[in-house]
Amino acid sequence: MIEIDPKLKEWATEREKQYIDAVTEHRGIRAAARALGVAQASVQDALAKLKARAAKNGYAPGHFESGTAPGFSMGKVTVQRGPSGEVERTWERQSPDAERQLEQVREMIKILAEDVRGLAPISKAPRSVSRDLLAVFPIGDPHIGLQVWQEECGDAFDLKIARAMTLGAVDRLMQSAPATDTCIILLLGDVFHMNDQSNATPKSKHQLDVDSRYVKVLQVGIETYRHAVQRALQKYSKVVVRCVQGNHDPEAIWALAFTLQAFFANDKRVEVDLHPSPFWYYRFGKVLIGATHGDKVKHGQLGGIMAADRAKDWGATTHRYFYTGHVHSQNVTELPGLMCESFRTLAAKDSYANGYGYRAGRDMVCIVHHKDHGEVERHRVDVGMLE
Secondary structure (H helix, E strand, O other): OOOOOHHHHHHOOHHHHHHHHHHHHHOOHHHHHHHHOOOHHHHHHHHHHHHHHHHHOOOOOOHHHHOOOOOEEEEEEEEEEOOOOOEEEEEEEEEEOHHHHHHHHHHHHHHHHHOOOOOOOOOOOOOOOEEEEEEEEEEOOOOEOEOEOHHHHOOOEOHHHHHHHHHHHHHHHHHHOOOEEEEEEEEOOOOEOOOOOOOEOOOOOOEOOEOOOHHHHHHHHHHHHHHHHHHHHOOOOEEEEEEOOOOOOOOHHHHHHHHHHHHOOOOOOEEEEOOOOOOEEEEEOOEEEEEOOOOOOOHHHHHHHHHHHOHHHHHHOOEEEEEEOOOOOOEEEEEOOEEEEEOOOOOOOOHHHHHOOOOOOOEEEEEEEEOOOEEEEEEEEEHHHOO
């Protein structure tokens, strides 16, 4: 049950007062929105704005008990002392807590996705598939939204090219790979080149070369991978989708994940994994597959991480693999009991990578695993086959 502080009415509009009364009466935002005939997001957004307005006027419940206002973390504190050294006044500078902001973004996307659940037609499974094989599409760093000037970097790249290359590679690989029971579309991070309209990387604030508006970039990315899933459903009995968060799109990636989950909610053949951990695992017979973006840990650390995270699966399997992205090049590291591999991207090198001499190849692969013998074949599409 959600309780709204009645004192907030001092700063509320008439509509916001109505929302407060409805939430109190119906004991929750969702029930209140249903009773009022409005979207849940409208009520939630209005109450959030009201709390922010009250905080600006000096009223933030929980501030003095915890030291910080709800959803904020403590920053710089200035202390004014009198002639005898006694504290006369303090000023606290608080900023929105990054972890709380991420949770709010996830909750917002969940709410928005609720209204579009089950839009996909329920598809029919193919008649003949191999249950002993697993097809994995490890897609490295698509960087949808990146714009590259051919005169500067040698290759052109933009939204239109990114979409065409991705769909072309998916189609070619699905034509050549065997029809397995299950297919995994494994996005290894940095699906989107930018995380928001600031057009800079979230952590380092490195300025990015972008194509078009942020909302359009999201739209193209969602349409591209929705098509990829629909294409996979024509060949495979079950499609598992995992969107790994990258350093370019730690929040934006959830827009894709929740939208795909909502779109295919009525189709039991599609499983969109929404676990928030940056590490992901999948067990297939004697095969154990792990995935992470690769910006926070190196290959040498992945053996210990997998063994700790999936101790029982580690002991029950004989073929173990960890797939990463981030570096835009193919690197294979063999550790005791584990093969680690980073994958190339179809995206062209941007001005930053070009200036620092990065010259890795560009491709996409499909890896086929046998439930008892691990990787048994690999299919590859080079960028030259798509141009």
